[in-house]
Amino acid sequence: MFSKIMKCNILSLALLSMFITGCSAYERARPIVIKQPVQPIRIGVTPESPPYVFKADGKTVGIEADFARALANKIGRPLQFVEMPWVRLVPALLDKKIDVVMSGMSITKARELNVSFTRPYMTNGLMTLMRTSDSQIYTSPEKIYNTTRSIGVLKGTTADIFAQRKCPKALIATYIRTEDALRALKQQQISLYIDDGPIVAWLFSQDSSALSALFVPLTTEYTAWAVRPDNDRLLSKLNTILKEWEKDGTLHRILKKWLPYMK
Structure with missing residues (x-):
């Protein structure tokens, strides 16, 4: 009887050992998944x-x-x-x-x-910014089309293309930064500045005493x-x-x- 019990215990231990060993092997064999960081x-x-x-x-x-x-x-x-x-x-x-x-x-x-x-x-559409002292000169889009004065635009923008095509009598001055064009306008290096309506409205709101704007769209853009x-x-x-x-x-x-x- 004792011999049978011992045999059963030994068999149980052997099976348990095999199970544990098998699980350990499985754990070792299971691939480790490295989560890649989310790209910005x-x-x-x-x-x-x-x-x-x-x-x-x-x-x-x-x-x-x-x-x-x-x-x-x-x-x-x-x-x-x-x-x-x-x-x-x-x-x-x-x-x-x-x-x-x-x-x-x-x-x-x-x-x-x-x-x-x-x-x-x-x-939106292109609009025009000017000095307040010139607001009585540029009262319509036609006055802008026919001006012989200088117009400032940002290089490579739709304003640049527009001025080149629609204002043939004007001298077109291109700038890289809005602040440079705005400075040129205030220092009378250019007479007009053409840009998107929202930008013109913003610049006007920041200095409405020195600047004026013609809030008439020169174009329709999306x-x-x-x-x-x-x-x-x-x-x-x-x-x-x-x-x-x-x-x-x-x-x-x-x-x-x-x-x-x-x-």
Whole structure:
């Protein structure tokens, strides 16, 4: 009897040992899965064009900055602003140094040859900023078309193209930064400054005693975000999010924050 009990115990221990050994072997053989860090969404901006995107107290702020933060939160990815001059935005996008251009860019046929645009989030047009002392001279778009004075624009923008085509008598001065063009206007180096309506309205509001504006659109333009032509997946995702924001009020809330005069 004792012998049978011993045999049963020995057999049980042997089976238990095999089970433990088997489990240990399984644990050793199970592959270790290393979770890859979530890659940030890289947003290309030129933070010199309030209220679209600019710097305030060392922070990137504005319409596009708020959109970018809301977008990153929506898709669950960290946000990385990549700052560069305006003329470098599209080349950087095509070189895969950024994922999206969110910098107040208007849709144009020329740009559509290189990038894919999302559905527009805003309709706007070019407007004109001037010194208050000249406000009685430039009272209509026709006066701007026919001026023989100098007009300031940012290089490579729709304002640059417009001035070259529509103001043949004027001397066109191009600038890289908005603040440089604004300084030139105040120092009487140029007579007019043409830019997107929201930018002109913002600049006017910051110094309405020295500056005046013709709040008559010279063009009709559509502002959107740009992605690489081969990134259909991201383009589709962005368009879906924009549609959702139109329905839930996110789009209007952010635009109204920075464009309080908007209906």
